[in-house]
Amino acid sequence: MPNMQRRHCQTSNNLQSEHDPLVIEMSRTHPPVVPAVFDPEYRAALDAVMARFTPSEMVGAHRWKGTDADRAAGAFFAGRRLGAIPEVGRVVLTNGTQSAFNMLMGGLVGRGEVLAVEDLTYPSVLVLSKRFGFVPHGVAMDGEGMLPDALESLCRRKRPKAMYAMSTLQNPTTVTMSLDRRAAIVAVARKYDLQIIEDDIYSLLPEAQLPPLSALAPERGWYMLGTAKSVASGLKVAYVVTPSETFSDTYFWPGVRSTFWMAAPINAAVSTQLIENGGTWRIIDAVRDEMRRRYTVVRPLVSHLDTSVADGALHLWVRLPTGLSAERMIGRVRSLGIAISGGAPYAPPDEIQPEAIRICLGYVRSHDVLAEAVRTVAASIQTEAKIPL
Template identity: 65%
Template sequence: MTQSASPIIEMSRTHPPLVSAVFDTEYRSAMQSVLSRYTPSEMVGAHRWMGTDADRRAGGVVTGHRLGSIPDAGRVIVTNGTQSAFNMLLGGLVGQGNVLAVESLTYPPILVLAQRFGFTPKGVEMDEEGVIPEALEALCRSDRPKALYLLPTLQNPTTATMSLGRRQAIVDVARRYDLQILEDDIYSLLPQDLPPPISALAPERSWYMLGVAKTIAAGMKIAYLVAPSAALGEAQFWPGVRATFWMAAPISAAVSTQMIETGGAKRIIDAVRQEMVTRHQIVRPLLSKTDFVTKDGALHVWIRLPQSAYASELAAAIRVQGVSVGTADPYVLPGEVVPQAIRIGIGHAKSQEELENATRIIAECHDDIVNAAR
């Protein structure tokens, strides 16, 4: 019998590290507390729809850390992850035949939802801070988009992060052209000393999304959305608006609420943040010969290649050595040029040792491919 191949080291995903010593204790305690307060039939006997009052207050606490003040609970909607929130918002706020402005490299599910709902995503040129305000204004003049979707902090896949001045400039354009803003802030709880979200600068037109998948655990499937007002939130999310799967599982919502109320969520996030500090210390020196971009707190690294080298070839060579990485292809809008770059997730590796070994493989394969292309 032949020996099975070694498992692939997964570095194509931006999952947070597991921090089991902290997470397991906090999650188990929260689960036990929830089950002691409710019978199973009470817990799963009905949907929690937009969240119970306690769920929505807890979501207000989490989002308030970034928004600068705790939003009224009536504006908070508890969803089954960020993608579920998109599924409701994009159909309602953009709609068939209209245009959604997005970053020139955008979150891949947006492109799938564009086909589903019949709207057209249009890319806005980016620089090291993300969306360029002048480019957004030019698109507003030419295509009249209904809304703008963006990640101003640790943009996926480039890790671009907007300064306060850039965020204000984006708000100014949005107000001039009456753009709704869909702000995905999912990577924002790990870095320190960030500017406020765009939604804090323009709450009257912003739909602010903050999920737990990149800071607590990818499988929890909880995201909190803050609408411009309670009435607008209900118009998009009240039961029966559209048949979909956006409602959070009752047990997940209850456990998340419990961990927020007891401080367990903060303790997990603090542990993830500290682990990522160590992981950056491991990765950065090993990639010193590459043209890489990342930032403190980022779960991923963006490695740019010379145009003479091909990212697909590099990713394939790395895969042969037992490591999976991503390329820019899924983030590119139809008809646009694909940049030669790879994205590596540094949180998903099971241990620091596994991360170090995988990063060495990536660096060695990079040198081989780039040198051969010269």
Template identity: 35%
Template sequence: MSGGETTAPIDMTRTWAPQVPAFREVVERSLTAVARAPDLVSIIQRHRFHGSPRDKQAGADWLSNRLGAPPNPTRLLMTGGTQNTLMVLFSRLASQGAAIAAEKLTYAAIGQLAMLGRISVLPVDIDEDGMRDDSLESLCKAHNLAAVYINPTGHNPTTSMMSLERRQKVVRVARKYALPIIEDDVHGLIANNAPPPLASIAPDLTWYLMSVSKCLGIGLRTAYLIAPSDDGLADLLRPIPSVSSWFVPGLSAAIITHLIESGAASHIVGQISKEIAARQDIAQEMLGHLGMMRTNKSSLHVWIDLPSPWTAEPFIQAARTKGVILRHPRVFATPGTNVEQNIRASLIAPSTHEDLRRGLSVLATLLLSRT
């Protein structure tokens, strides 16, 4: 910097779908199509509830790209996003005072949602392959768990990609103890060559959740939920028919369905995957040689092992003084989990490749300084 110029801070906290060239054009086409639809007034002025039959069929067809075959649309809902859906699932599967299991490092909202429902979250040990089945079984033996929440594909925050063998082992434990699985597959459609989801291995046990936030856009505020059975879905919905907070926004549903039916959604996902890969290449170039970074080619972020004597708080403060903003890893920790030796850095939040390089350069310098 010179001549009194200042450079805006580089935010590396959040992960969402990266901007890609085709997005504006295809969304404009979908918006135009929806605006010209004969039922536009109903789309705006009426509840869409959990999607029209057309919405559900389009969603089932699209999710077949991940599941291997289209799920029965009678088991599928469109909802108002991941967090609203998790709140409903937690409240219906677990009574107040009950416990659910989750990876010891997990999606930052899990603890907050469980707290709202007065539900305990019990940590399951993880390794480089994700949730450990032996640790889950130990919890099942010691506690009457209501469900297990798991993010096996591009785990947030560690980026691990659970192997097929481990998925099968986790399913065996869940089946042994009749434990419902809540699978958050938010990265599933952007994860190249990922093993099949748990919902494909154990569809009768799994509540499968796929948000469009990472593969289309977080502003659409929409997720898909696939229930283990028609009866399970009916039981979920029966007591809460008028709770509209998790209904899908009508305009979002119409836009997403048009994107799917036109083929634009798959095109966007392909472009997003390419952009993520390009940013991963930059991360490998800037940090890979340090041997402190964990990631996978489809991940929106990297998970950094801090060298001694660094711990999270001093590292975050040092980065901030150099214009890089990071989140404290404690937001991902379940109760009793120490996570002071790691940092998650988003590769997507920086708006340009140049900003990403600048941010990663700051992190590399700090990691090498160790002071």
């Protein structure tokens, strides 16, 4: 087995784990940095913002829900996914998707009420369920995402108020709902009057883009389009499109709760500028191209594993051979200098924790380190499973 720790240290300019600089970070779904495109775009946007507003004008007040220009930019950005530009009054700018969750989940679901989630779901939602006192219930999935019959059965038994779904590149499974599946899920949501909280954060990288659930059911879609997985993780800007302007006021009006949901003015202004001048899409295109190059490196190294390289996905979801423990595998790989994560945090309380791992492909900078790390993880799985190499 190669000594990944020593080799990695010799690789200059590589993004490493903040916790341990010797560890190769493959546990986070960051998009790859694309400095050749991102840096000039970001600098130009920042210069334009500084030329357009005085600093005191820009930073002197909170940006509740975003300025009119921020929300118009958000409407345009989300409109590219929704198929039509939503009314600006329905758009709210937030300090990232997690901030939007903090505003929406408690109010839309309510204490003691049920939220339907995919049977493996984004862990933050499970954390928030404890904070806000709602009950997440898993809905079985197949290769096309949440099963409509399973959702309907949950609706009959538990009467959920809302559902939370990632219709494109579901985290952690990387499954994308087909168009028919989207229509069938929306039909169940309508029948049982479910609000649809849709997290479309992974939808901007795939080549083939299907309409979000919220485009099929705008009257009940709470659509969230964050920039963290396609533009830059640290930008901390997400756009929410609510079913109506009244709803956006009700759930996001600053007096409702004290929290941190408002975007920082400089990030908001730069994001608006990047949308207005097209820079956002040039950055996303560069990230997509870089991911395509990474798949070329990675695909042959994992062809023997139970995984797929999904178009646009920032990570691999690897189901381990029978008898292998994800926790043990994470520990073994960590001892070789690589941080990966497992499926356990994604399981709602009533679901089985899967013996599967996530290998995130975006955080490391060099293709050589990427290849060597993926090769090491794949070899470790084979060794642990006692499969001849």
